[in-house]
Amino acid sequence: MPLVSMRQLLDEAAKGGYGVGAFNVNDMEQIQAIMMAARQTKSPVIVQASRGARAFAEDLYLFRLIQAAAELNPEIPIAMHQDHGNSFETCKSAIELGYTSVMMDGSLLEDGKTPSTFDQNVDVTRRVVDYAHERGVTVEGEIGVLGGIEDGHGAGGTGLEHVTDPDQAVEFAERTGVDALAIAIGTSHGAYKFNKKPDGSVLKMDILIAIHKRLPHTHLVMHGSSSVPKELQDIVNEYGGKLKPTWGVPVEEIQLGIRNGVRKINVDTDNRLAITGAIRKVFALTPEKFDPRDYLKPAREAMAKVVSERMTEFGQAGHAGDYKPIPITEMAKGYANGSLDPRPSLAAK
Ligand SMILES: [Zn+2]
Numbered sequence: 001m002p003l004v005s006m007r008q009l010l011d012e013a014a015k016g017g018y019g020v021g022a023f024n025v026n027d028m029e030q031i032q033a034i035m036m037a038a039r040q041t042k043s044p045v046i047v048q049a050s051r052g053a054r055a056f057a058e059d060l061y062l063f064r065l066i067q068a069a070a071e072l073n074p075e076i077p078i079a080m081h082q083d084h085g086n087s088f089e090t091c092k093s094a095i096e097l098g099y100t101s102v103m104m105d106g107s108l109l110e111d112g113k114t115p116s117t118f119d120q121n122v123d124v125t126r127r128v129v130d131y132a133h134e135r136g137v138t139v140e141g142e143i144g145v146l147g148g149i150e151d152g153h154g155a156g157g158t159g160l161e162h163v164t165d166p167d168q169a170v171e172f173a174e175r176t177g178v179d180a181l182a183i184a185i186g187t188s189h190g191a192y193k194f195n196k197k198p199d200g201s202v203l204k205m206d207i208l209i210a211i212h213k214r215l216p217h218t219h220l221v222m223h224g225s226s227s228v229p230k231e232l233q234d235i236v237n238e239y240g241g242k243l244k245p246t247w248g249v250p251v252e253e254i255q256l257g258i259r260n261g262v263r264k265i266n267v268d269t270d271n272r273l274a275i276t277g278a279i280r281k282v283f284a285l286t287p288e289k290f291d292p293r294d295y296l297k298p299a300r301e302a303m304a305k306v307v308s309e310r311m312t313e314f315g316q317a318g319h320a321g322d323y324k325p326i327p328i329t330e331m332a333k334g335y336a337n338g339s340l341d342p343r344p345s346l347a348a349k
Contacts, residue, residue, distance in 0.1 A: 003070055004325040006079035006101030006138035007179045007340065009044050010219040010263040012323050018315030019258040022046035022081060022221075023307055024268040026053040028065055029300040033271070035069050035076070036300075037308035041317035044077040046101070046264060050084055051112075052151035054094075063097050076320050079138070083266070084153050086112045091128045091139075100328060101138035103182070104128040105153075107145045107162075112153040115145050115162060118172070125176040133177070133340075136331030140264070143172045144184030146223050148193070150268070159188040159224070160202065166210045173218045179342060180219040180264060183211055187224035187249055191269050194247040203249065205256055212261035217342050219263040225249045226269035232306070235277030239284040243273075251313050258315060267310055271303045278302035 013020050025031050025047055038045045047069070049062055057065075066080050081101040082094035087110045091102040106121035108114060116124075125141045132139045147159025155162070164183040173181055185204040187193060194202055212220060228248030236243055254265055282295040289295070311317045326334075334340035 001070055001074045001077060001325055002327070003066070003080050003098065003100045004077045005136060005328055005331045006046060006081055006140075006264075007331065008323070008326050009046065009077055009079045010138075010180060012044070012319070013263045013316065014219065016315070016319055016322065017258075018319065019254070019262055019265050020044060020046055020316045021307065021310045021314050022048045022083075022264050022266045023271060024048055024050060024053065024083060024266075025062070026056050029296050030271065030303060031065050031069050033300045033303035034307055035073050036304040037311055038076045038320065039073060040304075041308050041311045042320040043311040043316040043318070044320050045311070045316070046079045046081050048081040048083040048266070050151045050153065051086065051090060052153070059093075059097055067098075077323070077325060081140075084112070085128070086110050086153070088124060088127050088131070092131060095132060095135055095137050099137070101140065102128065102132055103140040103142070105142045105182075107142040107184075108153075108155060113155060115155055118168060122172060122175045125172075125178060129177045133335035134332060136328035136335065138179045140180040140182060140221055141172065141176055141178035142182040142184075142223075143169050146184050146187060146189060148188030148190040148224060150189035154189050158202075159184065159186045159193075163204055163207060164211065166207065166214055169211045170214050173215050173342065177342060178218070180221050181215070182221040182223050183208060185222075187222065189224045191228060191243065191273070192246045193224060193226075193228065193249065197247050198249065198253070203253060205253060208257055208262070209260045216261065218261075220257070220261045221264040221266065222249070222254060222257055222262050223266045225254055225265045226267050227251050227254075228269055228273070232270060232273040232277055236273055236280060239277070239280035241276065241280055255313065265310075265314055270306050270310070274302040274306045275299040
């Protein structure tokens with residue numbers, strides 16, 4: 001199956017009332033782990049690469065691996081997404097490579113650290129939308145600023161400094177025409193999200209619900225949404241790791257989000273923990289081993305297990321065969337003739 005547009009994948013998820021995990025990749029084993037889980041659970045899937053991942057793996061290696069994944073798994077719809085594009089040029093280069101979706105994170109300036117103004121965000125996102133839609137490619141924007149830093153990207157802080165304002169979210173969706181919208185509701189990137197199990201004082205699900213009421217046709221995206229389960233932290237620490245106790249976003253909160261318009265859920269930290277725990281275990285228990293396959297294979301399996309659990313929890317499991325991919329060229333026509341207009345303003349009334 002060719003790579004599919006993320007817009008089609010999310011439209012189908014909205015029809016079916018489920019969410020789709022977007023899993024970050026840097027190398028072959030992570031891509032294989034995601035595909036193992038997708039095959040096992042029969043799930044459509046979003047694979048995403050940050051700027052850091054593209055630099056680490058080199059663009060062409062990474063993209064060819066994704067193409068191989070699509071060729072080897074013709075029954076699985078796969079969208080390839082640029083995570084946190086920091087500029088028009090980053091998004092353009094991903095589209096030129098063949099990515100079927102890009103995130104323009106205009107909530108920060110190009111340095112990936114400094115919060116931008118609302119108008120700066122609208123301007124750069126609108127430019128990316130015009131360029132991408134002409135080519136049938138999906139665009140995710142962000143309004144409000146997430147907490148934490150990952151891969152050198154992020155404003156830092158707790159995630160509560162720049163929570164999304166629902167009025168601004170409506171204006172942003174109308175002025176930019178984005179297909180999907182990442183919102184800030186108190187979540188952070190990285191392992192250290194909350195210092196206790198989050199409640200409504202730090203995880204603003206009420207804001208998410210308010211935004212969905214006003215923008216029912218815009219697919220919402222939850223970033224920083226690893227659950228950081230204690231079992232995964234424990235394995236890392238049992239075999240020599242030094243993670244401080246931390247809490248992520250509980251799966252039941254994500255499921256509440258899915259019932260309220262969340263269609264894409266970004267998960268990275270949980271997979272990192274699973275991989276690191278598995279490798280540490282091999283090193284600690286069998287220090288005589290030195291063949292990389294001896295620890296990369298269990299690492300890959302540990303990640304596949306986490307991904308497959310998330311696919312089941314998010315509801316995407318079993319939906320791989322629901323639809324045929326619409327070619328990107330057809331998506332471009334749909335954007336041009338208005339049939340793919342996200343119609344946010346309809347909702348505002
Ligand atoms: Zn993010």
